[in-house]
Amino acid sequence: MALRSNPTLRQRRLGAELRRMREQAGLGGSQLARELGINPAHVTQMESGKTGISVERLRTIAALCMCVNEPLIDALADIITERERGGWWEEYRGTLSEDFREVAELESYARSLSTYSITFIPGLLQTATYASAIFSRSHALLPQHEVDLRTAFRLRRQSVIRDGKVPYTAFIHEAALRMQFSGPAVRSEQLSALIEDSEAPHVSVRVLPFNVDSLPSPFGNFTYAEGPITDLSTVQTDTGLGNQLIDAPAHVARFRVILAQMDASALSAGESREFIRHVKKEMEDADV
Template identity: 40%
Template sequence: MTSRAAPTARRARLGAELRKLRERAGLTTTQAAVLLGTSAGQLSNIEVARFGVSADRVRVAAHAYSCTDQALIEALVDMTGERKRGWWEEYREILPTKLLDLAEIEHHSTSLRAAHSIHIPGLLQTVDHAREIYRQAVPEMSPPEIEHRISYRVKRQAVLYRDGAAPYRAVIHEAALRMRYGGPEVARSQLRHLLAMGEHSHVSVQVIPFSATYYPGSGQSVYYVQGPVPALDTAQLDQSHGPVFIDSEAQLAQYRLLLERLGAAALPTEQSRELIHTIAQEL
């Protein structure tokens, strides 16, 4: 086993999923440790991601916990081993750890979905638009911090351009399209970028117009990252103190339903494009 002072979201998720399997089996850490031939302390350290865990140990644990979901087991196995350094590691000690975790989760995603009411989703923002958003942040960011954030966001966006990019679907309220962050020119450029991104076959942009009579979720922004199996999905919520990750099955099901309903409330893709184009011309 290897020790890790600051586990990433991916390593922490592996430990949490192993803990869930143990709890579903009705086993205490002491009982499970006996079955696995280890100590309760070592097992606890694995579950809280202080220690890494091998692929063989994951399979042994799944068998001991009577887990028969082979897709889930193999997905957990894929999360073991030494983690390769991703591009986000260059921002460690510079940006909050949660932002690095988000980039890592996106890197391993199989599908991405976003719903926003006031802001354009981060993966679809232009540099000028993002810079203005960061300039308005509370508490105020220093110029170097703003540039680090922008650089990080641009590198995150590469997930939409890589070979075999995961499908990305965004539902945006018309209010976000009409916000003029940075002035008319910046806003117009942002809308044109949205139209250009929507031309990619794996990117879908839908708009909920002001005229809509149905708007579930009361304007809540949600970012949903699909994993290799539904049990490993992650919902991310934006809070003033930073991103919050949700991975409980009941809450994930709730956010999946919310996103489906938001998609149903939005205009079809082509009508959404027409509305974006109209708003851009009005600026």
Template identity: 35%
Template sequence: MPSRKAPTARQRRLGTELRRIRERTGLSLTEAAAMLGTDRTTISNVESGRFGVSADRVRAWAGQYRCPDDAYVDALAEMAAERINGWWDDYRGDLSNKGLDLAEMEHHAVAIRSVQIMYIPGLLQTEDYTAAVFGESVPPPSPARGRRLVSHRLRRRDVLDRPDLTSCLFLVHESALRMVYGDAGVARGQLDYLLKQSERENVTVRAILFAAGGFPYASSSASYIYGAVPQLDTVQTDTSTGSGFQDSETSLENWRAALDRTEEKALDPESSRDFIRHIAQQV
């Protein structure tokens, strides 16, 4: 098994899931190694994502661990069989690994549910708005890096054209809708683009008004990325200190509940479009 220099979040996730299956059986690394006819170092390296693993081996290990969920095992085997270099790899070395990992996760998502507090969702941003947002970074990016950041974010929008992406729900707070990045022309263009994208068959935009009051995790923006099976869901969070990923069973359960409660406070799609038009007229 060749060692990976820098495993992606998705590759690490495969190893994490294999560790979770092993731990559910109560097996230690030493006990699992004896059962599988390998050594504990190999298992540890696979579970950490440092070593790759074949689809056949995933199935063999899951069988030895007596995992009863065939759909789960099939999804893990499919992850192991992936041999693609996605468009995001063109940006490796220029952008943060977390940004590339997010693009990869979105590429494999079956659905996305997002709540955004201070920014228009990245998948629904215009080029001018994106450039203005990155222009507010401290320190600001160099012109060359700024262009790469904008290019990467715009490429992420392609995920909305995938026929197997069943649905994208974007809960957008009034703060994000009213916040002006760039100038009034950029803001109006962004709101017009948001309205246009909300008419897509697989895109729903719902506004959360100031008057709706508080809701869970109101200080954090997040995207709940649905995997092939529920066990492979992932939450990507954005805070003032940076981006992160959560995939523990408890975290996923909490975020689903939080998004459900937040969605209850949002306007319906048509009322949301009316509200966005109202704000656009005021800019």
């Protein structure tokens, strides 16, 4: 079987979980290879997502590693059986970077999504003009066709919550509501759209105003994607060098604590809606 040159996010996650399973059992790669009757290099390839495995081999590995977490094993088996399913984001391979495609893949397979944003309105709730303004003002000074491509991709990502199948909670800091980069008309349109989206039954918009006693997150913008089981949840954070994907259980658990703190500190959904209306009117009055 030819090695994959570009394994998908889920293929890499499957490999990472196999490695975690092996390491928790205290087995080296060579030891596992000997038990399986394969070359040690094959173990490395499986754990990097560069080669696939069957469900039967998954269960053999789990048995050899003394893994009794049946929900995890079953969830990994589902990843294997879905491996032929290509996502719409693959259409953009060769035109957009892997970071863009990975975010779309992460969102599309999530059971629920929670985001935190301090710099701008979350991408899943952005209008076309607002998203375009963000890309137009990026440090790379993108040409217009690149701005249009990235904007179209961002809007297509929104289907994951527009169809109502994925519950979505957006924690938005007041600073993001007041950012000036998009201009008065675009900003006003975006805040109106945010109010409208917040009324959808599966969408919860929660504002963290400036007067909150403490900022519950030491991080900037991030997305928490709930997996089919808690063990397969992932956090994606924005950095100056691109996306960072976090799947180590202890680190992911830390973000669950942060989200719980935000839930306790943020305005309620109804209060947030009124707060956004107030900010919108205040900024529109100042622009007159």
